[in-house]
Amino acid sequence: MKRLTEAAALARLRRGKAAFQTHIKLNFEHAARACAACPTPGVCCTDAHFVNVHVTRLEAVAVRETIERTPRLDAAARRTVFTRARLAVARYKLSAAGDTFAQTYSCPLFAPGVGCLVHARAKPAPCVAHACYEDWRDVPPAALQWREESRIERLNEQAYGAAWAWLPLPLWLTLLDPSSDGTELARLTRLWSSRRHAPAHDRARPATRRSLPVVAF
Ligand code: SF4
Numbered sequence: 275m276k277r278l279t280e281a282a283a284l285a286r287l288r289r290g291k292a293a294f295q296t297h298i299k300l301n302f303e304h305a306a307r308a309c310a311a312c313p314t315p316g317v318c319c320t321d322a323h324f325v326n327v328h329v330t331r332l333e334a335v336a337v338r339e340t341i342e343r344t345p346r347l348d349a350a351a352r353r354t355v356f357t358r359a360r361l362a363v364a365r366y367k368l369s370a371a372g373d374t375f376a377q378t379y380s381c382p383l384f385a386p387g388v389g390c391l392v393h394a395r396a397k398p399a400p401c402v403a404h405a406c407y408e409d410w411r412d413v414p415p416a417a418l419q420w421r422e423e424s425r426i427e428r429l430n431e432q433a434y435g436a437a438w439a440w441l442p443l444p445l446w447l448t449l450l451d452p453s454s455d456g457t458e459l460a461r462l463t464r465l466w467s468s469r470r471h472a473p474a475h476d477r478a479r480p481a482t483r484r485s486l487p488v489v490a491f
């Protein structure tokens with residue numbers, strides 16, 4: 275497999291995510307409920323009993339760069355995002371061990387009144403695919419998300435070899451926190467690098483593979 279620098283993989287990730295987001299928007303979102311009219315805006319991001327969005331190392335780098343560059347946030351607000359991620363890791367006991375898809379949390383990237391802080395530039399694939407639909411037949415096919423996630427996995431392999439994993443989003447944010455000393459990421463990198471294969475999604479366990487809810491109304 276052709277190796278890529280992180281910067282090159284990041285550029286490809288962004289192009290692919292933008293295309294995926296445009297495809298969902300043009301072909302599916304017209305049938306979805308308008309978030310602006312939602313009686314409980316953001317519940318899809320903050321329901322700690324349900325949200326288990328996972329991202330890869332490369333996506334987490336894209337999230338970190340988006341948070342660091344967005345003009346919406348000043349330095350203190352940027353730090354608050356990483357603090358919220360750290361608090362989520364502690365509160366919901368998020369860990370890289372075991373069945374990580376069973377771990378749920380309230381997403382630290384949701385800002386009341388603003389919405390998803392990475393909506394335009396670094397939104398995770400399940401979040402891009404998610405909306406509230408009245409009719410299940412209007413919901414984007416799961417295969418679209420899987421195809422996007424396979425593409426993301428390949429980019430991670432090209433950038434990091436086996437030294438990455440799908441992890442709960444707040445955990446990755448904490449590992450890549452600019453103020454972190456990098457000890458935990460170095461430990462996990464050694465662990466992942468000792469595996470024979472890169473960690474693709476375990477699609478054989480759909481019962482534990484949840485994404486955001488699709489709410490009928
Ligand atoms: S996706 Fe659904 S729950 Fe989330 S803000 Fe939009 S309408 Fe509300």
Ligand code: SF4
Pocket residue numbers: 318319325327381382383384385389390391392393397398401
């Ligand atoms: S990444 Fe954005 S869209 Fe996804 S759960 Fe977090 S705030 Fe919501």
